[in-house]
Amino acid sequence: MTDSHKGNYCLECDAKNGDCSDTFKYTNDSNKLRDSAIGYIAQNGSSHIENKTKHTENRYISSSNACRMSTMTAETPKIVSFDQHTNPFVFKCEMDFFRKIRTAIFTIFIVPCRLLIITSLLIIAWILATIGLWGLTMDDLNVKPISGWRRIIQVVAAQAMYGMYFFGSFHGVKITGQPQATSKEAPILVLAPHSSFFDSISVVLFGPPSVLAKAETASLPFLGKLINFTQPIYVWREDPNSRQNTIKTVIERANSRDDWPQIIIFPEGTCTNRSCVLSFKPGAFYPGVPVQPVCIRYPNKFDTVTWTWEGPGALKLLWLTMCSVYTRCELEFLPVYLPTQEEKNNPKLYATNVRNVMAKALGLPTSDLTYDDCKMMIRARQMNLPHFDDIVEIEKLRQKIGLTLTSIEEQVVASSLVHESNCIVSIPEFALRLQISVDDPITAELFRIFDTEMSGTIDFREYLLCAVYLIKQSVPTMDLMQIVSRMYDNCGKGAGRLTRTALVHLLKHTIAASIDECVDIFADIDFERRGFVTIDNLREYFESKPEFAHLFEIPTTAKKTTQSSTTKPKSQ
Structure with missing residues (x-):
């Protein structure tokens, strides 16, 4: 790129x-x-x-x-x-059949001729530029505009460059x-x-x-x-x-x-x-x-x-x-x-x-x-985060309601108080856990994104997963999984033990794994048939598989900082 x-x-x-x-x-x-x-x-x-x-x-x-x-x-x-x-x-x-045929014909008969002409014009423009720059240093170019005969050569060189576009098909x-x-x-x-x-x-x-x-x-x-x-x-x-x-x-x-x-x-x-x-x-x-x-x-x-x-x-x-x-x-x-x-x-x-x-x-x-917004959205889609298509809107709502200025979401995840048995919440419970006003319209708007069935309840883990992703965009996916794994521990009360069902939930929304893939991974790790795996077992498994090396890399699609977006307006 x-x-x-x-x-x-x-x-x-x-x-x-x-x-x-x-x-x-x-x-x-x-x-x-x-x-x-x-x-x-x-x-x-x-x-x-x-x-x-x-x-x-x-x-x-x-x-x-x-x-x-x-x-x-x-x-x-x-x-x-x-x-x-x-x-x-x-x-x-995408090209249709007839365009592919025409492209093949042009590639054989027309493109070589165009390339020859374009290369010739590029050489001519380069020679003119070399002559026009003769005797000038970079400091000279920065101090005073080109004039006189150099300016004339500059215009002629530009015409030669335009010829490259013209013979490259820009006729119109x-x-x-x-x-x-x-x-x-x-x-x-x-x-x-x-x-x-x-x-x-x-x-x-x-x-x-x-x-x-x-x-x-x-x-x-x-x-x-x-x-x-x-x-x-x-x-x-x-x-x-x-x-x-x-x-x-x-x-x-x-x-x-x-x-x-x-x-x-x-x-x-x-x-x-x-x-x-x-x-x-x-x-x-x-x-x-x-x-x-x-x-x-x-x-x-x-x-x-x-x-x-x-x-x-x-x-x-x-x-x-x-x-x-x-x-x-x-x-x-x-x-x-x-x-x-x-x-x-x-x-x-x-x-x-x-x-x-x-x-x-x-x-x-x-x-x-912004460009960073789309990079954030693409990574969320690749991970198959819940409601990845709304991830930008979720971030904006978090900013508006002040959640980006607190660490409440991280504290909730780290407390191990959210798990399988109490993850379904209504909007009053949602607001209470995040310490925001239940009467604020932004609270309702944020809740509505996750309430896709209009039931009045949501899986609070889905919101927390998105929130942690937004907070920890610069961390590798494996580290992100380790942070949120506590929410899927339904057998060890925060001890880091994941049943097969819990592992499916975790991997589905972090590495976009299918159910069959999750079952196979669980079987490979739990060869002793204990009925659970730990997050450390999962890390060791991924470390041993070259195809999962990307999970340990710092994502290139992460925003520079999350905090910067909370102090500066997005429009520039």
């Missing part, structure tokens, strides 16, 4: 991206979500859409040379509450909307939704502008020279002050009197499947200068460009794209957004309002779901 948009770097984003994504369509007239994804779709499933009618007053400045100001009111787009059925970071790309690139503003009118270009490394076509079409890039990309063969020629703002990931230094550089360039090229930023911070517009990172909005939003669309019948972290890899997408007759891409320039004084003082408000404007123009809902 590589970071989003490959050579480019999304400000404040350290998230890895992958491949392709599920396509989810929305009907603009009714704002209802229509599931069209393959993978996480459930039969007759539907998403819950929260209709926010809040209005924000957005002031714009015209992108013409006259910079005529206007004022308009934009309705806040619909906000989607996502579950696993509408994961914006997932996509599966369309630029619509307002004229592109100058760097003085809008120092920053904000692009969304960010869904592919092919979004980098904007870099060769728009000037070229400067990009945000990881420092290590400077040493990449061929691409390093080309990226350097855009005078990028490099992000040094090993430097703890990198984020602050990057924002400082953006502010300096945006407010400089020199003729710096515009800075292009993908504020979502990661790639999605274009089913929604994620929260914008505030980095692009700290300077408080006007920005010009640019909407990206790929109106293709067969999607070969979308690249998220679960789906086809980059090489497969490149291959499928070059096997296409043509690939359409639309880039729509919206009017330059002129921030109010309040937005200048509050970059997060500025980012949110710009996102709302872009979401309305795209006809898409917005989502406060």
Whole structure:
């Protein structure tokens, strides 16, 4: 996996991206979500859409040379509450029989020719970049914008790069909307939704502008020279002050009197499947200068460009794209957004309002779901946690009611007071055990998630298992099992003894084991026929089996910290 948009770097984003994504369509007239994804779709499933009618007053400045100001009111787009059925970071790309035949034919006869032309153009662009950078050091590139004959060569190199896209099947690139503003009118270009490394076509079409890039990309063969020629703002990931230094550089360039090229930023911070517009990172909005939003669309019948972290890899997408007759891409320039004084003082408000404007123009809902939320949800699904599809909502409700600020759930689990005989509770008992108000609507909402049969009672262990998972996201699965095993000990009163039935309950919701698999594991461990196994027996068994090695690894899908989300708002 590589970071989003490959050579480019999304400000404040350290998230890895992958491949392709599920396509989810929305009907603009009714704002209802229509599931069209393959993978996480459930039969007759539907998403819950929260209709926010809040209005924000957005002031714009015209992108013409006259910079005529206007004022308009934009309705806040619909906000989607996502579950696993509408994961914006997932996509599966499937071809029908006739497309497979055409792909095979193109692979044999067309792709080799396209690769030859693309390679030639890449070499030409690299030679031009090498000439343009001759005699310049990295310090020179950071201090003063390129001008004169170097600037001319830069534009020619960008045209050669565009030729690579053109011969790679991007024949239908369309630029619509307002004229592109100058760097003085809008120092920053904000692009969304960010869904592919092919979004980098904007870099060769728009000037070229400067990009945000990881420092290590400077040493990449061929691409390093080309990226350097855009005078990028490099992000040094090993430097703890990198984020602050990057924002400082953006502010300096945006407010400089020199003729710096515009800075292009993908504020979502990661790639999605274009089913929604994620929260914008505030980095692009700290300077408080006007920005010009640019909407990206790929109106293709067969999607070969979308690249998220679960789906086809980059090489497969490149291959499928070059096997296409043509690939359409639309880039729509919206009017330059002129921030109010309040937005200048509050970059997060500025980012949110710009996102709302872009979401309305795209006809898409917005989502406060983050990349970390989806990683958390995917791991919960892989473990088969109870109600894994609601895990993000459970975490938000825990935050709202203040449970994330206490350790009550861990104390309840550690006390061994919850077991088979007393795990079924009503809402008053639920509130009492968690020391929260039974009259609080959030308590009822949290309880309702687990009361799927509307019986008025739930298995309290299911809630505690989800809560411990949310608290201990950074611990290996085996350690998580050891923590919650006390709740399934129905024969030893907290001594750590698990009957076959108890083991089934434990493994079903921690490693997604089937009943047959659980029975086999129990039989292998309990060879003395004692009728129970201990958690230590289980650990030793898993340690002896290479196929269970992942249970002892720190999960890569865990959030950085759970506590950080309790002190900071999720939208950025």
